[in-house]
Amino acid sequence: MPDPTAHRFGYVAVCGRPNVGKSTLVNALVGEPVAVATAHPQTTRERMLGIWSRPSFQAALVDTPGLHRPKSALNRYMVAEAIAGCRDVDVVLLLAETPSLPPERALVWVPGDVARDGLDKLAALRRPIVLVLTKTDQLRDPGSMLPVIDAWQKLHDFAAIVPVAALHGEGLDPLEAEVFRHLGDGPSHFPDDQLTNRPLRWHAAELIRAELFEHLTQELPYSCAVVVGRYDERGTSDALEATVYVERDSQRGMVVGKGASVIKAISMGARARIERFTGRGCDLRLRVDVAPNWTRDPARLATFGYLPPDGGGR
Numbered sequence: 001m002p003d004p005t006a007h008r009f010g011y012v013a014v015c016g017r018p019n020v021g022k023s024t025l026v027n028a029l030v031g032e033p034v035a036v037a038t039a040h041p042q043t044t045r046e047r048m049l050g051i052w053s054r055p056s057f058q059a060a061l062v063d064t065p066g067l068h069r070p071k072s073a074l075n076r077y078m079v080a081e082a083i084a085g086c087r088d089v090d091v092v093l094l095l096a097e098t099p100s101l102p103p104e105r106a107l108v109w110v111p112g113d114v115a116r117d118g119l120d121k122l123a124a125l126r127r128p129i130v131l132v133l134t135k136t137d138q139l140r141d142p143g144s145m146l147p148v149i150d151a152w153q154k155l156h157d158f159a160a161i162v163p164v165a166a167l168h169g170e171g172l173d174p175l176e177a178e179v180f181r182h183l184g185d186g187p188s189h190f191p192d193d194q195l196t197n198r199p200l201r202w203h204a205a206e207l208i209r210a211e212l213f214e215h216l217t218q219e220l221p222y223s224c225a226v227v228v229g230r231y232d233e234r235g236t237s238d239a240l241e242a243t244v245y246v247e248r249d250s251q252r253g254m255v256v257g258k259g260a261s262v263i264k265a266i267s268m269g270a271r272a273r274i275e276r277f278t279g280r281g282c283d284l285r286l287r288v289d290v291a292p293n294w295t296r297d298p299a300r301l302a303t304f305g306y307l308p309p310d311g312g313g314r
Contacts, residue, residue, distance in 0.1 A: 008057040010183035013086040015122065016095035017115055018066030021134040021166055025095065026050040026063045028166040029176075033277070034196040034203075035063045036210045047085045049197035051190045057180055058188040060197075062089060067118035074295040077306050083121055091128045091159065091182035093175075094119065098133045098148060098163065106144035110151050119156055128159040130178055137165035200238075200278065201231045207273040208242055208286070211266045212255075220254060223247045225294060225304045237281030238274070245291040245304070255288045263288060 014022045023035035030050040050061040064085040065078035086092050101109055111119075122129055131152055139145065149161055160178045164171030196203070205226040212221040224244055231240040244266075246252050256263045267286045274282045294300040 006185045007187060008180060008183035009059070009186040009189055010057075010090035011060045011062060011088070012052075012179055012182075013062045013064060013089045013092045013127075014095065015064045015067060015082055015086055015092060015118075016132075016134075017097075017118060018068055020066070020095045020097045022066070022095055023063055025093075025132070025134070025164065025166045026061050028169065028172060029059075029061060030195055032195050036206045047081050048202075051194050051196060053188065053190070053192045054176075057183055058190065058192075059179055059183060060189070062086070067114070067121070069114060069117075072295045073298045073301055074306065077298075077301060083125075086122055086125055086127065089127055090184060091130060091179060092122055092125070093130050093132050093179075094122060094158075095132045095134050096152070098136050098139060098145070100138050100140045101144045101148075102141055103143040103147065106147040109148060111155065116155060123156055128182055129156065130175075130182075131156075131158045131161045132175065133161065133163040135165060136163045136170065137168055200233070201228045201240075203277060204228050204231060204240055204270075204274050205242065207277060208244070208266070208270040208284075210273065211269040212244070214269060215262055215266050216255065220246075220251060223251060223295060224255070225291070227304060233280075235280075237283060238278060239283040240274075241285045241287075244286060244288045245294060246288065247291065247293055247295065249290055252288050252290055 014026055016022055026035045027033045027050070029052045034050045035048060048063045050063055052059040052061050062085040064082040067079060067082050068075065070076040070079050096111065096115060099106070099109055133148065136145070145163065152158070152161065159182070162171055162175045162178055164175060166172065205228050208226045209221070209224065212224050224246055226242055226244055228240055228242045232238060244255055246255060254262070263286055267284055270286070271282045271284045274284065291300055294304065
């Protein structure tokens with residue numbers, strides 16, 4: 001039994017369907033935008049640790065890709081990453097978006113097939129699961145919350161159910177108390193000022209990908225990979241070169257745009273994101289290349305850094 005007066009440490013998986021607010025919650029708990037959060041589903045492709053440090057505990061938050069039904073090698077990799085990130089953790093936070101329904105419809109609402117499939121996969125890992133109902137600020141009628149909770153409780157014996165609105169900081173204190181309860185006694189494993197386990201090169205690629213979602217049509221960003229070839233830290237300003245890979249020549253033209261207008265806008269936005277993240281200036285040079293059908297080619301996935309999960313959540 002953990003000593004309530006002792007310092008605690010543990011690993012906490014943050015998982016759920018695409019676009020339910022996993023990265024937004026990680027950023028809210030850590031206190032800095034360490035995970036890329038966009039309005040688009042399936043933005044997160046790899047696991048990342050967000051280091052959540054408090055005087056009484058430190059939790060390594062495992063931000064995972066969204067649980068979905070995969071149709072390509074890249075999608076299968078993402079789902080495998082998500083499940084692997086939930087193994088050997090102290091507690092799993094399963095995020096589910098709170099449906100905005102009138103009370104009469106909430107009474108007959110049930111979680112969808114994909115959500116139930118994801119819950120079954122997580123339950124098989126036999127870790128404590130805390131259900132986190134997200135985006136509660138979007139509820140049209142607070143009276144629909146209890147029927148939604150009841151529908152989930154019929155599916156699994158959750159350790160707790162915590163409604164949150166992470167963008168507004170609502171529900172984070174009860175969630176912190178619940179996470180603290182599941183951590184084991186132990187010292188911090190990371191310096192208190194460390195926010196993530198990923199290097200700047202990785203974060204730069206993620207921030208560039210976020211700009212792809214901002215400037216390209218709905219499906220095209222999912223066919224893009226970003227590889228940072230050079231990253232030089234130069235005191236007050238960094239210099240980096242990166243390549244955006246697409247699957248077809250026609251896609252390359254769309255990413256570059258007429259007169260290179262699109263790639264210039266992507267570069268400017270990514271530069272601003274990287275500068276906000278590092279607190280330094282940034283000289284970013286982007287190019288676009290074609291890697292045919294890379295999302296379907298496991299060998300090509302590996303060359304882009306999407307390696308098979310190691311089977312552990314840490």
